[in-house]
Amino acid sequence: MNMETVINMVLLSLLVVTAIAIVRIKDLFAAAMLAGIYGLLSASFFVMMDAVDVAFTEASVGAGISTLLMLTTLAMTGRFEKISGNYRPRLALVLVALTGALLIYGTLDMPAFGTAAAPVHEHVAPRYLNDSYAEIGIPNAVTSVLASYRGFDTFGEVVVIFTAGIGVLALLMRAEKPTPRTQTPTASMHEHMVLRIVAKMLIPLILLFGLYVQFHGEYGPGGGFQAGVIFASAFFLYSMLFGLSEARKVVNHVVVQILAALGVLLYGSVGIVSLMNGKNFLDYSALSADAVHGQHLGILAIELGVGITVTTVMIIIFFAFSGRNQIEGEKD
Amino acid sequence: MSEFGLFNYWVVMLLMMIGFYIVIAQGNLVKKLIGLTLFQTSVFIMYISLGKIEGATAPILIEGVTLYSNPLPHVLILTAIVVGIATTALGLALVVRIKESYGTVEEDEIHAKDESC
Amino acid sequence: MFTVAAAAVLVAMILALARAFAGPTLYDRILAVNVFGTKTVLLIAIVGFLMGRPEFLDIVMVYALMNFITVIGILRFFEYAAESESADETIKER
């Protein structure tokens, strides 16, 4: 047993323990926090599994944004779960045990964990690993697969994110404007001088880090998705400490919505440009005389599109939730 | 790491079932969404475990290393995570609207109100 | 030597998690989450060295960042929730 195995084992057991604690806990605030811990743990596990890019995303999304969204919702829907005898957990348990047993039976046919000869590793992965450097010219195989080989797929994902942003907006936007005057950060947050000053120091750092992640994604872990979330988190921090109306002044709502659409448009238009040049949709080698150079340009452009869309959609979602929160507070 | 065998996948199944249990057995809608997130994350863990090769390193190519883990699951899961948060946000938005219309987020109370209408 | 440090951090993580489960107040849990987050930061940094590819420290930055933002977020929204509920309910918890 080397250290890596030990760490893996511990992380997996902690995951299980955390999940069970989430089932048992009735305080939903605590449950959301434990879900955040669960996200951090799984992200650490991804690092152990060599999936640095995924760990990056999971740490920022699973541990950060999703916890924040859960908490905003809970601030509106109430903190405690109702304890009722109406449910029959026994039936659910039987069902769950049955499904679990079937799934475990299914795993018995799978090759043991970590075998290099497993069928998954023999399909397209060798080609990506062996040829991607010559064809795309960037060292991060994940980025080259994400942005170039499977660019069409990623385009679909970006559209899904955009659609989800529109959906949240449609659900939570009020026709009438919330009166901005009533918005004051709660008294104690107002007094947090230290917090505000540190946040003012941190926000430029965060934005700079976001830029680094955006443009370093070809050489290390990072890329548009991660950078978008990091960028958005800087705005979250600002709006949490200085109030939503202040944050709305910084990022204009209309501009944000237009930018979200523009990101998708940028991605799609790169595909159109390559079509115009007589290549396949999203085949970036059409963008320049030198194929590898064209790939570089294309990846840069679409990562930018992804980054813009993810940032703005996250901001839209978060602001929609917090805006709703205030309206709720007004009514009470 | 071969001591793991299939243990890794079994833990994933266990996590998945815990998430599943929360979704079907608990009445609070926010809790259900938390359970859904657990389920989702366990699927991610499953995929990423599939991509791991023993003794390999992260698929960011450097000189002198020949064995890398499989990058394909990483790509799939990376986008899935961000899409997952977007859909979770949509679900939470629905919960907020339900709370506004029904005044509760407990499943049985919502059913009761529906039937009394 | 990395092994020792990693083991120590793991033990600390387990203890912090125990506090997060035990409660008793929500603030204890927040504190435990914060400690847990910092320990994860350390663990990932050490693991990078342990596996011989320490250049992935960007991830560590994200962990530290998200840890901070989560704690601030919890405090913020807890205050919101506390406002709407009766004041004494926030203190007496199980």
Add this chain to the structure above:
Amino acid sequence: MTILTTYISWTFLVLGGFLCISGAVGLLRFPDFFTRMHAASVTDTLATALIILGLLLQTDAWMVQVKLVMVLVFVLLTSPTASHALAKAALHGGLKPQLKIARGSNKAGQQSEAEA
């Protein structure tokens, strides 16, 4: 890397590890929130600093060193701030320190501010 830096780095790592554990034990065993906070936040900052310094001495790649320093700066900024905000929120939220230990909890607040 010389023998000396290796030993210094090991000392830092082991010391940091020890602080991690001792802080976590304090977090688990101390009687009320403010004492727990004292134990956790003070050791947290120092242990992080020590371990990162220990790692810093282990590498020659300047990029890694720069990133480690960035992480260190970040943690030194955020960790005491978060503790400060948390302590303040707890006090506002109506959590009273146990009277006998009240002095200890004050110290925690001061120290984390001093470190920021």
